Amino acid sequence: MTIINLPFIMKSPVLALGANSKNRICFAKGSKAYLSNMHENLDNIDDLSEFEKSAKSALSRKPKIIACDLHSGYLSSRYADEISEGNLLKKPIQHHHAHIASCMAENQFKNEYVIGVAFDGTGLGVDGNIWGAEFLFCNYANFQRLIRLEYIPLLGSEKAITEPARLAYLWLYLIYKDRFLDIKINLTQALKPKKWAVFKKMYSSGFNSPKASSMGRLFDAVASIVLGKQKAEFEADLAIQLQRLAEKSSDVQAAYKFSFVKQPPLFVIDPRDIFKGVVKDTTSGLPAGYIANRFHYTIASIILEGAEKIRKIKKANKVVLSGGVFQNSLLLRMTLELLYKKGFKVYTHKALSPNDSSIALGQAVIANFKE
CATH class of the missing domain: 3.30.420.360 (Nucleotidyltransferase; domain 5)
Incomplete structure (x- = not known):
């Protein structure tokens, strides 16, 4: 107890x-x-x-x-x-x-408002979709969702957790259409046309594909590309492998490009340019550890920019970090360093x-x- x-x-x-x-x-x-x-x-x-x-x-x-x-x-x-x-x-x-x-x-907060960053794999949102990359302005009694990751269908629902390549393939399809099949990386070369046809039909029909704005699933998709692996032994398996790979590299303090798109009443994080950068670095033969580390720095940079947007709107300066993604000690360290440099007060679990x-x-x- x-x-x-x-x-x-x-x-x-x-x-x-x-x-x-x-x-x-x-x-x-x-x-x-x-x-x-x-x-x-x-x-x-x-x-x-x-x-x-x-x-x-x-x-x-x-x-x-x-x-x-x-x-x-x-x-x-x-x-x-x-x-x-x-x-x-x-x-x-x-x-x-x-x-x-x-x-x-x-x-030891009483009931004041904070900038809450909740990153995890799965949690039901009030709109009926799966949440997991949430920037909230909240106290104990109330919350406003001000920023989220773009929704993506989880092809096959739970199957997308054990087969993260499904998410990677779909993001690449959304960016490149069927031309992604010609990209010279291990993940795309392992994809059989018949299997892709099934995934594509699931996407177009929406069958058994709940929408998710999950940071855990974004890590899975990027890890699948970088590692060239289709399946995971357990939830966050590939994300953990990606972290270990990133920790072997020196810090890459240059984020991949990303964007915040205004979709009132909130901002939506569009990760397409992140995937473009990961694919470019992978096909250019850059070390996987470098790519993994750069991706971590990118997510920390997203957290900083999101916090700065909310600070500007709400005049709040206290950031609270929670959710299973913050078990990633590398991401947490990078995030704390960036937030502290910009004058935020940051609170984590003890x-x-x-x-x-x-x-x-x-x-x-x-x-x-x-x-």
């Missing part, structure tokens, strides 16, 4: 049930939040059983509010439906708002991880302030 001291008194006791993987539940009362041990994956029957034991133990402490993820398909959210009867009020909480709120609580294991803390504190 982990105990977090809160900088405020909870209005009512809250039981927050966390995410579906890397699950921890949180019971918050008074000025303390108590986080359970990890339940790695609730789709695993043993983990689900331990989760239910933890939740029942917390229920004996008489919470008044049940907080859960906005995603109704999460087993933790379904459990919230089962137990939120009678005097228990259920409050679904948006995934990335919870990420930022968890880091805010850990850093006792907790930025991944979904800290989500329940964010759910609990948001539930305390959210009407």
Whole structure:
């Protein structure tokens, strides 16, 4: 169990049930939040059983509010439906708002507005799409989504996570159309015409291809090109390999070109020029470590530019970083260096991880302030 001291008194006791993987539940009362041990994956029957034991133990402490993820398909959210009867009020909480709120609580924020950067693989957004590259202007009670990554269909849904090449192929198709098949890189040369025809049909029909604005999936797609690999052994496998490759190179302090496109009421990050740069460097025979390192610096530069845009609009100077992508120590270091140079105050997790294991803390504190 982990105990977090809160900088405020909870209005009512809250039981927050966390995410579906890397699950921890949180019971918050008074000025303390108590986080359970990890339940790695609730789709695993043993983990689900331990989760239910933890939740029942917390229920004996008489919470008044049940907080859960906005995603109704999460087993933790379904459990919230089962137990939120009678005097228990259920409050679904948006995934990335919870990420930022968890880091805010850990850093003793009361209820002030911050620039929240939440980068991860998957989290349901309020528009029904998958989010994961989010710039929020938020406090505990509210959030505005001001910047996001361009949506891209995940061809085959979960298959796009285990076969990141699907994402790479689609980005290259969006840039070069079918001419991408002639690009002399390992990834395109390994693609069979019949397989591409299937992917192309999935894209045109939209079948089983939910839209995602996920930084985790962007890392996957670039890693697939740089490494020349089609499949991953587990989620973020290729992204982790890309980080290790980048760490072997000296820092390349020159970002690939990228753009922020105004699509009111927000800005959208267009990564096409990043892919063009990666392809150019790859076909030019530049070392893979150089390309990987340059890509990391590019994402750190995107974070800086996004934070500067929000600072200009909202007059805010405190940046809170959360989400599983920030487990990437190279990206985190580069991001901190750039933000500090521009005078931002930056807050990261301390006792907790930025991944979904800290989500329940964010759910609990948001539930305390959210009407």
